[in-house]
Amino acid sequence: MITRLNTDYFDTALNDLSDILHACVQTGASIGFILPFSKEDAGRYWQERVRPDLTSGTLDLFAIYDEGRVMGTVQLIPASMPNQPHRADVAKLLVHPEARRRGYGRALMNVLEERAKELGRSMLVLDTRSSDPSRILYQSLGFQIAGEIPNYCRNPFEDRLEPTTYMYKDLN
Template sequence: MTAITVPSVATIIRALDAAQAETRLDELADILVDAVAHGASVNFMAGFPQPQAREFWRGQLPGLADGTKCLLVAEAGARLLGTVVLSFAHQPNAPHRAEIGKMLVHSAARRQGLGRRLLTAAEQAACAAGRTLLLLDTETGSAGDRLYRSCGWTEIGRVPNHAFKPDGSLAETTIFCKELGAHRFSDRTPGLPHRAAAAAESAAAPGRTTPPSPAGCR
């Protein structure tokens, strides 16, 4: 795991397309390995190695290329500090739905509001893509749990002993949802990645805390 020094420059939130993400696999892997090392319940166990973390992110590239996923990152001085992945539902009866995943902030950059900015950007990206119902899950009682509640997400259930944490202990998972506006049926292809990315970056501009909702949301 590579140590990260947080640059003393403004942090921006922006989207990475597949080609850009492929050139940043090492940094993306660093963030994921750091999260596991600090006990985050994000599918992997203690000792999770850098090469496997790289392969996880490499596995996201096809979705970024075909528009079924959107990757947003927090970046300061060309150094990646956080990630969030928006996955658009592909089922014909769910063109209004998306899931939030891999909402991660490197331990060296926490308590700066980056998680909230990443989440806001992901919500705006979903809205721009016509996705008005978002879902996610997180370890009950975790920092993520507290963040989602403070950002207006609604708990819809809990699963006891849902997953093993990196240290081998079992943890309960809380499932959340958030409705961003009226749900309308559309048979357009999932994603609209360019529009979604542009909306996300605008929403997450430094100093903006309550971005206006794009047309189609609210």
């Protein structure tokens, strides 16, 4: 079951969201964080960076549940600039390592796309570390590669920089 979280659901899901983020970073996901990264760090991210935007309505947060536990999440962030009313960013597609290869990422992205269309958004944009498996998922969902930036992000385990791929999808 996929739910668009409001602040009430967010508070109930916070522990699971923190578990997912923590587990994904520990397994090498390039989602803005590097090791060491504690579960408390994950909780702070959700409370300080996501909750305010969720409360203000500038972000949609989706969660997929399996047996009552959040096992995946993704964020839709509509662009706020006057010249970009047609665009939205996809952020933090996370599936708990224990729940991968079950179609959760694809299902979350499909719901996110439907919400983007409801909001009148016709262009989705995202970035991913070029070597991440998520790039293959995004391409299979119809995202096109716009380009690659070398040395964009730090490897979560080693002191080296890696390229990031920017991708887009036209929803028309």
